[in-house]
Amino acid sequence: PLYLNIKIQEELVEKALLDSKIQISLPESTFEIFFSCNLIPTNTYPNNQLLISEFSILSHYDYRLIGKITSEGNAEGIYYCNRLIEDSFNIPFNIPKKEVLSIESDRLRNINGIKLSETYSIGEFYFDIRIFDRDPESIDKLSKIFNTSGKKETSALLDQIIGLRISKNGFGVKPYGEEDKDWMGLGQMRVQNPTEIIGTNQVIGNIFLFSPQNDALNEKTNREGFFENEAFINFKKALRSIMIQIGKKRHNYREKHNIGRKIKSRNTRPDSSRFLNFIKTLTTDSEAINEAESYLKEITTTLDNLENSLTFSQRLATLGSGLELVYHELAQPISIIGKCLFGLKFSIGQVNNLDLRNDFLTETDQIRKSNETLNSLKSSLEPAIGRSKKAKFKPLDTFNKVLYLLTKDISSNKIDVEIDGKLKEYTLNDHEYNFWISFLNILNNGVYWLQNSSTSERKIIFSLDNDNSLRITNNGPLIDPGELDNIFNYGVTHKQDKKSTGLGLAFTRSLLSTNGWDIYAENSSKGPSFILKQTKT
Structure with missing residues (x-):
């Protein structure tokens, strides 16, 4: 953030958007990193050292907005469009305070009598937002520039650095910018308007805050972001208005050049x-x-x-x-x-x-x-909010999160839950979302069959097999042997509930199989079991 802060301020001064730079570090605070290798003699690099430079992908954006929110609350900046070489341009970008603080997609409400005023009290701050199209043509273009093996590697490269990050006085503020933290709510907005709202996986952006100008944004003592006060709400409003406007400009440009797949009719069946x-x-x-x-x-x-x-x-x-x-x-x-x-x-x-x-x-x-x-x-x-990156987590913690959602059903049906002691320290490095969904569907099924069971001692058992497979067992009625695999097919359900769709277990298997896991069922000595087994590492 220190380096980017300096570079962005230099550009803002050059474009007359900033009178002078705000000094947050001395020249000696900067440093360079070199790579050297003495295994093979070479004359390519002086002193056998190679300077590690900044990631060049930042200069190959499709759209970019650089500018500031003034102390009065107006947005000022320059919009760059580099999507097509034959029609590249840059134009001034301005949003008046009234539009900055009032956008249609904002659903924040008054709480406990706190009325959100129209007074802008955040102070002046700067931003640099770069947008990358993710259609095949754009990914192909980036693949050639970075000489990757193909679209998959290029997309993975983008996924590693996407995010809308915040720094204050040159230091990053967490968790803003992490891939699984959609703190701007862009995913929710995109569901309502997928063609104009930019997705979270398309943005590499930086927001630069300073003291004392932006001290109305109070950072929590546990360093988990800012307090949700009026200043932070207006801060998000300002950024959302920027994202909405840049999304509209991008959409109009793509429409003008017929970029993206056109579908005349989505629902017409063949005659x-x-x-x-x-x-x-x-x-x-x-x-x-x-x-x-x-x-x-x-x-x-x-x-x-x-x-x-x-x-x-x-x-x-x-x-x-x-x-x-x-x-x-x-x-x-x-x-x-x-x-x-x-x-x-x-x-x-x-x-x-x-x-x-x-x-x-x-x-x-x-x-x-x-x-x-x-x-x-x-x-x-x-765990259900978004598809996160792989991360280290305990399946037992995820299991307990799902149990909490089913507390009423488990308690009212007097279901005991037994946990294998081996799970207490067992961890995985994977997508927690996949296991949250899997546990939710398996436990929902287990609770349904247990509440319709005549057994007096109802149990759900979560255990770890010797091959590190995860097993969830209940002592309800056994599954018909001929249906043990069929229950994972779409539309197959044996529940008497009219609202049952037969899609829960099918969705679970589909989700797990695309991420290197399998799920199957068997009738064990303790009752029907659902086993989650890793097939690829």
Whole structure:
């Protein structure tokens, strides 16, 4: 951030967007890194040293916006478009304060009587946002520039450095910019408007803050970002308005040059009757005509099934967007309640009436417990928010997060949960999201069959096999041996619930198989078991 800060300020001064640089480091604070090797004699590099320079991908953006939000709240900058060599340009970019602080997609609400004013109180700050198209043509272009083995490697290269990062006084502020932290809510906005809103996997951006200009943004003591106060809400509003405007400019440019796949109709089915009439003009053979009719009926049935699956997938996507919105908006009330409780402790101590003071203490304790419940719920939903990078985690922790969501069903049906002691220290380096989804579907199935079981002692057992496979067993009714593999097919369900779709386990297998894991079922001595086994390392 120190190096980028210096370079961006130099560019802003050159473009007359900044009067002078803000000095946050001395020249001696900078350094260079060299690579050297003395295994093979060479005259290519002086002193056998190679200077490690900055990552050149930053200069090969498709679109870029560099500028500042002024102390009055206006956005000023320059928009660059380098998508096509034959039509590259740069133009001034301005958004008045009124639009910066008021955007249609903002869903933040007044909480506990705190009215969000239209006063801009963040102070002046600077930004450099670079956008990369991810269509095949753009990835091919980058692949040639960086001489990678193909699109997959190039996409992986981009994935490693994407993110909208924040630095204050030259030091990065976490967790902003991490791939699995969509702190701007771009994913939610993109669901509503996928053609104009830019995706999180397309942005390499840096926001530069300074003291004392931006001290209204208070960093938490545990270094987990800024407090969700009015200044931070307006800060996100300003950045969202910028992202919306740059998204519109990008969309219009792509429309003008017909970039991207054009689909005339997404839902029109082939006219099967026209094809059948054509067959009848070629032959009067009744057997051939009957075979063609039968084949067309099978195709129609398959299309109906695909349409039903797509409808359900759309419902899942909507549900996921809703979960993401709930997750992000829970942060603000939890933070405000916590701060209010902290202040109340001192106020209650000044109440002289002992009975009244005890009543206040009892009520605040209930509020504290409720706030802890909200915080636990938020933590339990975290693995479901976005598809994160591979990271080290404990499957037992993920299992417990899912159990928390099912607390009511497990408690009301008097289901005991047993945990294998070997899981306490067992860790994986993988996508936690895949296991959260898998555990949720498996446990949902287990709870359903246990609550309809006549057994008096209902159990769910989470264990680790000798080959490090994860096993979830319940002592409900056994699965028909002929259905042990069939239950993982789309549309297959044996539940009596009319709302059951038969897609949960099918989605689980599909998700795991694309990430080097397999899932299968077997009837063990303790009951039906679902085993998650790694197939690729």
